[in-house]
Amino acid sequence: MAAAADLVVPTLAIRSSVGVELWSTAGPKQPYEHKPHLPREETKSSRSICFSSDGRYFAFSNGQEVKVLQVSQDSAASWPVKCVLPRPKAFYLQFSPRGSYLCTWEHYAITKDRPEGSPNLLVYEVATGAEVFAIVQKNQTDWQPSWSADESIFALVVGGEALFYDLGEGADKGFASTSRKIGGSRGGMLSLGPGNCPPFLAFYTPGAKGAPSMCKLYKYPALGQNQTVACKSFFQADRVEMLWNKRGSGLLLLTSTEVDKSGASYYGNQAVHFMATKGDTCSVPLSKEGPVHCVKWSPKATEFVVVYGFMPSKAALYNLKCDVVFDFGEGPRNCAYFNPFGNLIVLAGFGNLPGAVEVWDVSKREKLANLKCADTTVFEWHPNGEWFITATTAPRLRISNGFKVYHYSGALLHETMWPQGQELLGIEWQQFADKTFSEPKITKAKHEGIKSSQPEASKKAYTPPHLRLLKEGKNPEKYLPQPSVPGLAPAAAAGGANGNKRHNKNKQRSARKDVNVNGGDAESVPVEVAEPGDLGARQSPVSVPKVEQRQQPTPRPKYQQNNAADQQENTQGQGQANGQNISEKDRKIRSVAKKLSDIKKLKVRRSQGENLELNQLNKIKMEALYLDELKALKLSA
DSSP: OTGGGGGOOOOEEEEESSEEEEEEOSSTTSOOEEOTTSOEEEOSOOOOEEEOTTSSEEEEEOSSOEEEEEOOSSTTSOOOEEEEEOOTTOOEEEEOTTSSEEEEEOOOOOOSSOTTOOOOEEEEETTTOOEEEEEOOOOSTTOOOEEOTTSOEEEEEETTEEEEEEOSTTOSSTTSSOSEEEEOSTTOEEEEOSSOSSOEEEEEEOOOTTOOEEEEEEETTBOSTTOOSEEEEESSOSEEEEEEOTTSSEEEEEEEOSSOTTSSOTTOOEEEEEEETTSOEEEOOOSSOSOEEEEEEOTTSSOEEEEESSSSEEEEEEOTTOOEEEEEEEESOOEEEEOTTSSEEEEEOOTTSOOEEEEEETTTTEEEEEEEOTTOOEEEEOTTSSEEEEEEOTTTOOSSOEEEEEETTSOEEEEEEOOTTOOEEEEEEOOOOTTSSOOOOOOOOOOOOOOOSSOOOOOSOOOOHHHHHHHTTOOGGGTSOOOOOTTSOHHHHTTGGGSOHHHHHHHHHHHHHHHHHHTOOOOOOOEEEOOTTOSSOEEEOOOOOOOSTTOOOOOOOSSOOOSHHHHHHHHHHHHHHTTOOOOHHHHHHHHHHHHHHHHHHHHHHHHTTOOOOHHHHHHHHTHHHHHHHHHHHHHTO
């Protein structure tokens, strides 16, 4: 098979705002493009595209129906239509492991004719196009049913109960009725392991009323309470993600809570647990605090990688004993991708990270390439294990849509940018059966590539404005907006003569108008002036006519000021109001003290579970700098 692999050219399935089409290439140095014999259909309503795991079939929705095409082995022949399914609203598509069945899911809806709702999860036989199963499945995130590797067992969870259907030879019931059931508690989750037939399976039950959550392993069809192969219990798990290795002998559980009640983490609590079909269980040790960004099994099934911790995150490779066998160090990363053979791994930072990509040789434990793939929303390895594709797709990003193909050495092999006004919605490579391609030999040789047409992203690290001023030897206080100071007029607090003169003149003009209307005198008295950002109104000695009839009540402060910095600020503000002179140094001390006071309040809000904005989180990170600055100012007094 490996010798013939050089003649195998995987196609690229592309879903865009104008249609569905398939592209191919004549060779590694040739561009990907649409070939005349390959399918193309114009539609603005395609929701999903999908290859079967062996690459024999390709399915897509077009807003009117779902079409299943049979992939032609002849590179110049067209792809015939295998069957057409009447599912105009199909949202997700999924083939069974051997491609004998196609599952479709659409949003659950209630109509006047059917107030109970119509089945929205359906299973079709690909050979005939016949509907063989239909059920209501409201859950969108975990809608996929489970299959055994030989397709003899079909299972899914409905209302927290796992339902099993026997489809193997000699099974007379098939999809007509269930053969077994387990569970029944709300929130239960099921996953059938690959490889083994009959399969091992994992069933998760969430904890309730102080009891821990629990995941149990069984060997089908032995599903009794006393027939568990392994059992793992844990607290703090609102949700669990179950990840099997390729052999179906090991299972990783990524548990998470929506909110960290201690306030230590914005992302909630997360942990990784390991379970083996031999009965072993353990918790995966993580050496840095913070969220778990990614967990992936190696295709070799003997190792797995975890990317975790606050940025810069850590990445580590573990064996089946959950021991760290290699530490990749820290970096701006939140994703990990093994190639199909497990001898290469990409560590990357996508989403809200700048797109740094590292390519590592797993066996030699060395980095092969560093590159930048900004705005990447899709990443996938080529079936040959040497190339990978990155794409920028909508609706995540609606500009600069397109895709690029790279060699593992970092060389750019192909680039296609989408035309203005069109959107790239999805892209995936055709899959193949195991051993179609041979494992590539990894070298440090630089592969010849092409130059990208896109401008390179700036390599200069972002520096906040106040740090830029410090690097230039300037005082940030002179250039950044100043907070209001107790006892000073708003114009003085905002920069003296450069303050908002028009705002103050309007206030004085309004006060004089009140005097003329009410007949008051022109005696100068303090009035309450509330400035934006103040915790409450403060006295300001602005000379305005005394107007008793129109005097406004003092606003109540929004927050109580209890810390020492606030009390010092109020005391000094009263001294200023009584005519005392305040030095520049005292003004800086009060300014820094106010920033620290605001940070303290933000930390209290965060500890109470409130989600803070990015600029507020950045302000909290400045606490140490402000404390040092305040200490230096007080020492120099």
